Amino acid sequence: MLTERQRMILNAIVDDYIRSAEPIGSRSISKRGDVGFSPATIRNEMSDLEELGFLEQPHTSAGRIPSHKGYRYYVDHLVRHGTLDAHELETVKLFFAEKVQEMEEVIQHTANMLSGLTNYTSIVLGPEVFTNTLKHLQIIPLNDKTAVAIIVTNTGHVENKTVAIPPGLPMNEIEKVVNLLNARLQGVPLLQFKSKLYTEVAGELNKYAVGYHELLNMVESVLENDEKDRIFLGGTTNMLTQPEFKDVDKVKNILDLLEQTPVLFKLVTSSPTGLQIKIGSENSLAAMNDCSLITATYSYDDQPLGTIGILGPTRMEYAKVIRLLEHLSANMEVLLSRWYK
Amino acid sequence: MLTERQRMILNAIVDDYIRSAEPIGSRSISKRGDVGFSPATIRNEMSDLEELGFLEQPHTSAGRIPSHKGYRYYVDHLVRHGTLDAHELETVKLFFAEKVQEMEEVIQHTANMLSGLTNYTSIVLGPEVFTNTLKHLQIIPLNDKTAVAIIVTNTGHVENKTVAIPPGLPMNEIEKVVNLLNARLQGVPLLQFKSKLYTEVAGELNKYAVGYHELLNMVESVLENDEKDRIFLGGTTNMLTQPEFKDVDKVKNILDLLEQTPVLFKLVTSSPTGLQIKIGSENSLAAMNDCSLITATYSYDDQPLGTIGILGPTRMEYAKVIRLLEHLSANMEVLLSRWYK
DNA sequence: AATTAGCACTCGTTAAGGTTGAGTGCTAAC
DNA sequence: GTTAGCACTCAACCTTAACGAGTGCTAATT
Numbered sequence: 001m002l003t004e005r006q007r008m009i010l011n012a013i014v015d016d017y018i019r020s021a022e023p024i025g026s027r028s029i030s031k032r033g034d035v036g037f038s039p040a041t042i043r044n045e046m047s048d049l050e051e052l053g054f055l056e057q058p059h060t061s062a063g064r065i066p067s068h069k070g071y072r073y074y075v076d077h078l079v080r081h082g083t084l085d086a087h088e089l090e091t092v093k094l095f096f097a098e099k100v101q102e103m104e105e106v107i108q109h110t111a112n113m114l115s116g117l118t119n120y121t122s123i124v125l126g127p128e129v130f131t132n133t134l135k136h137l138q139i140i141p142l143n144d145k146t147a148v149a150i151i152v153t154n155t156g157h158v159e160n161k162t163v164a165i166p167p168g169l170p171m172n173e174i175e176k177v178v179n180l181l182n183a184r185l186q187g188v189p190l191l192q193f194k195s196k197l198y199t200e201v202a203g204e205l206n207k208y209a210v211g212y213h214e215l216l217n218m219v220e221s222v223l224e225n226d227e228k229d230r231i232f233l234g235g236t237t238n239m240l241t242q243p244e245f246k247d248v249d250k251v252k253n254i255l256d257l258l259e260q261t262p263v264l265f266k267l268v269t270s271s272p273t274g275l276q277i278k279i280g281s282e283n284s285l286a287a288m289n290d291c292s293l294i295t296a297t298y299s300y301d302d303q304p305l306g307t308i309g310i311l312g313p314t315r316m317e318y319a320k321v322i323r324l325l326e327h328l329s330a331n332m333e334v335l336l337s338r339w340y341k
Numbered sequence: 342m343l344t345e346r347q348r349m350i351l352n353a354i355v356d357d358y359i360r361s362a363e364p365i366g367s368r369s370i371s372k373r374g375d376v377g378f379s380p381a382t383i384r385n386e387m388s389d390l391e392e393l394g395f396l397e398q399p400h401t402s403a404g405r406i407p408s409h410k411g412y413r414y415y416v417d418h419l420v421r422h423g424t425l426d427a428h429e430l431e432t433v434k435l436f437f438a439e440k441v442q443e444m445e446e447v448i449q450h451t452a453n454m455l456s457g458l459t460n461y462t463s464i465v466l467g468p469e470v471f472t473n474t475l476k477h478l479q480i481i482p483l484n485d486k487t488a489v490a491i492i493v494t495n496t497g498h499v500e501n502k503t504v505a506i507p508p509g510l511p512m513n514e515i516e517k518v519v520n521l522l523n524a525r526l527q528g529v530p531l532l533q534f535k536s537k538l539y540t541e542v543a544g545e546l547n548k549y550a551v552g553y554h555e556l557l558n559m560v561e562s563v564l565e566n567d568e569k570d571r572i573f574l575g576g577t578t579n580m581l582t583q584p585e586f587k588d589v590d591k592v593k594n595i596l597d598l599l600e601q602t603p604v605l606f607k608l609v610t611s612s613p614t615g616l617q618i619k620i621g622s623e624n625s626l627a628a629m630n631d632c633s634l635i636t637a638t639y640s641y642d643d644q645p646l647g648t649i650g651i652l653g654p655t656r657m658e659y660a661k662v663i664r665l666l667e668h669l670s671a672n673m674e675v676l677l678s679r680w681y682k
Numbered sequence: 683a684a685t686t687a688g689c690a691c692t693c694g695t696t697a698a699g700g701t702t703g704a705g706t707g708c709t710a711a712c
Numbered sequence: 713g714t715t716a717g718c719a720c721t722c723a724a725c726c727t728t729a730a731c732g733a734g735t736g737c738t739a740a741t742t
Contacts, residue, residue, distance in 0.1 A: 023733095023734085025733065025734050025735085026734075026735080027733085027734080037685080037686090038685070038686050038687080039686090039734095040685075040686050040687070040688090040736095041684085041685060041686070043734090043735065043736075044685090044736090046735090047735085047736075057734095057735090058694095059692085059693065059694070060691090060692050060693065060734085060735065060736095061691085061692045061693045061694070061732095061733070061734050061735060062693080062694075062733080062734065062735090063733080063734065063735090101487070101502070101503040101504065101505070102502070102503050135481060135483065135489075136481045138479065140476060140477045140493050142476065142495065142496075142497050143682065146442070146497065148476075148493050148497050148499060150491065150493070150499060152481050152489050152491070154483065155483075156483050156487065156489050156503040158489060158491060158499065158501040160499040160501075161442070161443070162442040162443050162497040163442065164442070236596075236600070237593055237596045237597050237600065240589050240592070240593040240596070241593070245589075246589050248581050248586075248587050248589060248592070251581070251589070252578055252581040252582070255577075255578045255581070255596075256578050259577070259578065341484065364704095364705085366704065366705050366706085367705075367706080368704085368705080378714080378715090379714070379715050379716080380705095380715090381707095381714075381715050381716070381717090382713085382714060382715070384705090384706065384707075385707090385714090387706095388706090388707075398705095398706090399723095400721085400722065400723070401705085401706065401707095401720090401721055401722065402703095402704070402705050402706060402720085402721045402722045402723070403704080403705065403706090403722080403723075404704080404705065404706090
C-alpha cells in the first residue's frame with residue numbers, strides 16, 4: 001500500500017512528533033541522516049500521505065502531525081520493539097528480586113513501577129478471586145444480629161463481609177454448617193463455589209436447621225464486592241505533565257474517568273489475551289479521544305489472570321511502552337506462579 | 342482592635358471574594374445594601390485594613406483581596422455558622438437513613454458526600470483499629486511455609502496478612518497457641534494487645550514449643566499496615582474546578598500530595614479534638630500555600646476516633662464547610678456508635 | 683520520469699503601540 | 713468625619729506589523 005519511502009517518512013514523522021510534540025516540517029525530516037531527499041520531495045510525499053489519511057495539518061502553514069490512522073500504521077508496521085535500556089532493566093530486576101508476601105503488594109508496586117518508568121498512567125487489573133480455590137471459610141459472630149463471614153483462598157487472599165445473621169438460627173447450627181462447607185468445598189475453585197454450594201451441599205443440609213438457605217446466600221455474598229478491588233492505578237498525575245493536557249478541562253475529564261472503577265474495569269477487561277493497542281477514538285470513550293491505551297495480559301497455566309496497561313496521550317512512546325509491558329507481564333507470570341504453586 | 346465599620350467592610354470583602362474570586366473594589370462594597378458609605382470612605386478603610394495586614398492588593402489599580410490574616414480574622418470573629426440549607430439537610434438525612442453493614446463503607450460514602458456537597462476535596466480519617474477490641478484471631482496455613490493470619494475486631498473489621506511460618510513449628514502446636522490466645526485475649530483493646538501478648542500470655546507459653554516467640558511476632562505484625570487504610574478521599578478532581586488552580590503545575594503539586602497517604606495522615610491527625618481551620622501557610626506544606634484545610638474530629642464515648650476534613654482554596658466557603666463538618670461529625674458519632682455498641 | 687530549486691503565499695506567533703476601564707490615593711469641599 | 717472630584721495606575725484587550733516556519737506549485741535539472 002505505501003511505498004518504502006513513504007513508510008520511511010511516516011516513521012520519521014511519528015518518531016519526531018513523539019519526541020517533540022510539535023508539528024513536523026519537511027525540512028527537519030530532510031535534515032535527518034536517514035532520509036536523503038530534499039524538502040521538496042518530502043513535501044510531495046507528505047502531501048500524498050495526508051491525502052491517504054496518515055497525516056494531518058493543524059493549519060495550512062504548519063507542519064504535519066500523525067493522524068490516528070497514522071499511529072495505527074506506525075504501531076502495526078513500523079515500530080521496532082527493541083530491548084529495555086540499562087536503567088529499565090535494572091529497575092525491573094531489582095523489583096522482581098524483592099521477596100514479597102502479599103500478592104496485592106506485587107500488583108500495586110507493578111503499577112507504580114510502570115508509571116514511574118514511563119511517566120504515563122498505569123492501570124493494572126489484578127487476578128480475579130474466582131480463579132482461586134477455597135482454602136477456608138469462617139463465620140465469626142459479632143453480636144446476636146451480625147457476623148463477619150471470611151473466605152480465605154489458596155493464594156492467601158482474604159475476602160470478608162459483615163452480614164446479618166438469619167434470625168432464629170442458633171450459633172451451634174451455623175458452626176455445623178460451616179464445618180460441613182469447609183470439609184466439602186475446600187479446594188473448589190470459587191468460580192464453581194456457588195453452584196456446588198447448592199447442588200452438592202444443599203441436599204445434605206436439609207437435616208439441619210431451617211435457616212441454612214439464608215446462610216448459604218450470606219456466604220455467597222462475600223464474593224460480591226470484587227471488581228473494584230482488582231483495579232490498581234499508578235501515576236495518575238503523570239497525565240498533568242503531558243503538553244497535550246495542559247488544559248485543565250481536558251485533563252479533568254480523564255482524571256474523573258480514572259476514578260470510576262467500573263469504567264476502568266470495562267476498559268481493561270475487554271482486551272483479548274496478549275498485547276493490545278487502542279489509539280484515540282478506537283476506545284470509544286469521548287474523554288479518551290486524545291489518549292492511547294496499551295494493555296498486556298498475564299496468565300498462569302494458560303489461564304488469563306489479569307491485565308497490565310498504560311494510558312497516555314496518543315503521542316505515546318509506543319516502542320518503549322510495548323517492550324516494557326511485554327517484559328513485565330512475562331516477569332509477573334513467573335512471580336505470580338508462586339501463589340498458584 | 343478593629344472598629345465595627347472595619348469589621349463590617351472586611352466581612353463584606355471576604356464574602357464577596359469567596360463568591361466571585363475577583364479582587365473587590367470600593368464601589369462594589371459601597372453598593373451593597375448593608376454598608377451605607379461612599380466608595381471614598383470605604384477606600385480609606387480599605388487602605389487602613391491593608392496597612393493592618395488584613396487585605397492585600399494584587400497590583401495598584403486592582404481591588405483588594407483578603408490576606409491569610411484577613412481570612413483568619415474572618416473565621417475567628419466574623420463568619421456566621423448558620424444552618425444547612427434544604428438540599429444539604431435532605432442529602433445528609435437520606436445518607437444516614439441508609440442501613441449499611443460495613444463501617445468502611447460509611448467512611449468512604451461520607452467522604453464522597455462531603456466532596457459532593459462542597460465541590461472541594463474531602464479527606465476522612467477512619468477510626469484506628471487500635472481502639473477496637475479483639476474478637477477473634479486465626480491462623481490459616483496455606484502451605485508448609487506460609488500462612489494467613491487474621492484478626493477480627495469487635496467492630497467487624499478484619500485485618501489480615503500473609504506471613505512465613507516459623508520453621509520447625511508443627512501445625513497442631515500453632516493451633517494450641519492460637520486457641521490459648523483467643524481464650525485469653527478476647528475483648529482486649531488492640532492497643533494493649535502487644536503488651537498483654539508478652540506479659541500475660543508469654544509465661545504460660547513456655548511449656549509449648551520453642552517457636553512460640555516467632556509466632557507472637559507474626560501475630561503482632563498483622564496490625565502493622567494500619568495508617569494507609571485509614572485515609573479516605575473524595576472528590577480529588579474537584580480541585581481542578583477552582584479558578585485559582587487553573588494552572589496545571591500548581592494543581593499537580595496538590596494532587597501529588599493527595600497521593601501520599603503518610604503526608605495526608607500527618608495533616609489530618611495533628612488536629613486536636615473539635616473543629617480546626619488551617620489557612621494557607623498555617624499548614625506548613627509549601628504546596629498547600631493556597632489551600633485551607635478544615636477538620637472536625639468525631640468520637641465515641643469521649644474517645645476520639647477519627648477526623649473528617651475538607652481541603653479547598655483559601656478562598657473557601659468557610660461558613661458552609663464549617664456547618665457541614667459539624668453536622669456530619671455529630672451524625673457520624675451517632676451512626677458509628679452502632680459498631681461500638 | 684523523478685527530483686529539486688525557487689518563489690509566492692498562508693497563517694500562527696510575537697512584539698509594539700493604543701485604548702479602555704476598573705480601581706486607587708489624595709485633596710478639597712461639605 | 714464623610715464625600716465628591718480628579719489625576720493617576722495598570723491589567724486587559726485590541727489592532728497592527730513584522731517575522732518565520734512551513735506549504736504548494738512551477739519550472740529547471742538530473
